[in-house]
């Protein structure tokens with residue numbers, strides 16, 4: 001087993017433990033809002049969302065880590081879930097614009113060096129009026145928020161995880177509308193939902 005396969009297997013083992021503790025319920029809530037048929041899951045990891053893939057969705061599951069994708073593909077096969085697994089970077093998505101009905105991520109934005117680029121790409125590949133759904137750990141406020149802010153820099157250097165990112169603001173900056181956020185755990189984990197702006201025709205009003 002090479003190092004990247006070992007890392008993926010260790011990650012999968014740990015993440016399954018967290019899933020059993022609490023994350024699976026959050027995943028279920030997120031997927032209850034998914035609208036198909038064309039769904040993009042970016043940063044699919046080892047495929048721990050596969051339980052929620054519905055037969056009438058056409059899922060495209062993307063990750064930039066081959067070993068993670070390998071586990072995700074096997075997990076989907078075992079669970080008899082259909083998805084196209086694609087190797088790629090969220091910051092430069094290999095898809096045409098205006099393609100997907102829903103784009104979603106779970107615990108991805110905390111890992112990106114340039115989250116604004118990833119968010120702009122999700123906006124580009126969604127159809128006008130298409131839906132964005134994110135389950136992410138995000139910046140929180142109050143005493144806990146200040147503490148997390150202080151340790152977030154060193155923690156990012158150690159783990160590559162940015163635990164205090166303002167993903168809601170990044171969503172707004174990318175031009176999404178109708179943004180709402182549901183706090184799940186000490187307000188540091190949220191389900192964020194938003195829509196890509198509709199393009200109105202000249203007869204309906206100004207093009208936005």
Ligand SMILES: C[S@@+](CC[C@H](N)C(=O)[O-])C[C@H]1O[C@@H](n2cnc3c(N)ncnc32)[C@H](O)[C@@H]1O
Pocket residue numbers: 015042043044045046047048049062063064065068088089090091105106107108111112
């Ligand atoms: C914390 S894991 C979450 C995995 C999965 N979404 C889950 O909930 O279990 C983050 C995933 O994002 C992937 N990732 C990180 N940066 C990426 C990028 N620039 N483009 C695509 N995937 C990326 C990682 O390889 C990893 O699989």
